[in-house]
Amino acid sequence: MIGAFWQPKAVLVDIDSLKSLPRRELSAGMAEVIKYGLIRDEAFLSWLEANMPALLDVEPEVVAEAIARSCQIKADIVAEDETEQGVRALLNLGHTFGHAIEAHQGYGNWLHGEAVGAGMAMAATLSNRLGWIDDAALARSLAVIESAELPLAAPANMSSDDFLARMRLDKKNIDTRLRLVLLNALGDACVSDATPTDMLRTLLDDYPRC
Ligand SMILES: [Zn+2]
Incomplete structure (x- = not known):
């Protein structure tokens, strides 16, 4: 919860340790991997579509490739912008x-990756309603999230007001403008405050709940 801007000298990854994870934790981790494809690398997203079953089975070569590409994309983005501006x-x-x-939900009831999986599905749906990604791109986004066995629907116990009250506290907001990361295309994301409030409310009102 406390931000720090000390960059690592190296990243060590022990793929064998991933085999000790319950399937649910592994799926949750895939949310961040999918995120890298969606925001930056459409070819990686296609690769994930083809390799998700092998990833969830922790096949070593496939997992090594996913980790290397995820780390590279993150390193590239952080190197471009160390202080998150x-x-x-x-x-x-x-x-x-x-x-x-x-x-x-209370931390731990929904794992971070599960919440991010549903959150990416919501962001993709909003991008589609804004006319930024077409129906086929939305369908691909949802399918790859679902293929990682992550939820697409939002929690049944959350109203639109529950979402809006929490989202207004987000660190990306400037003054009262809600800023969201949305998709211009698969592999191309942007930060935008262009979503009309009534469009966001309509999305939250009719978004599926689980
Ligand atoms: Zn995260």
């Missing part, structure tokens, strides 16, 4: 909705 905010795709879900 601009492009780094793209790493927040799905997190404005997702943090609202996590906080409302």
Whole structure:
């Protein structure tokens, strides 16, 4: 919860340790991997569509490739923007909705990745309603999230007001403008305050609940 801007000298990854994770935790981790494809790399997203079953089975070569590409995309973005003023905010795709879900459910009831999975589905749906991604791109976004066994629907116990109250506290907001990470295309995200409040409310009102 406390931000720090000390960058690592190296990243060590022990793929064998992933085999000790319950399937649910592994799925949750895939949310962030999918995020990198959605925000930055359409080819990686296609690769994830083809390789998700192998990833969830922790096949070593496939997992190594996913981790390397995820780390590279994150490193590229952080190197461009060390202090989170601009492009780094793209790493927040799905997190404005997702943090609202996590906080409302109580930390740990929905895993972070599960909340981000549903949050990315909500952000993709909103991007589609704004006319920024077409129905086929939305369908691909939802399908890849679902293929990681992550939820698409929002929690049944959250009203639109519950979402809006939590989302207004997001660190990306400037004054009272709600800023969201949305998709211009698959592999191309932006931070935008262009969503009309009534469009966001309509999305929240008719978005599926689980
Ligand atoms: Zn996250």
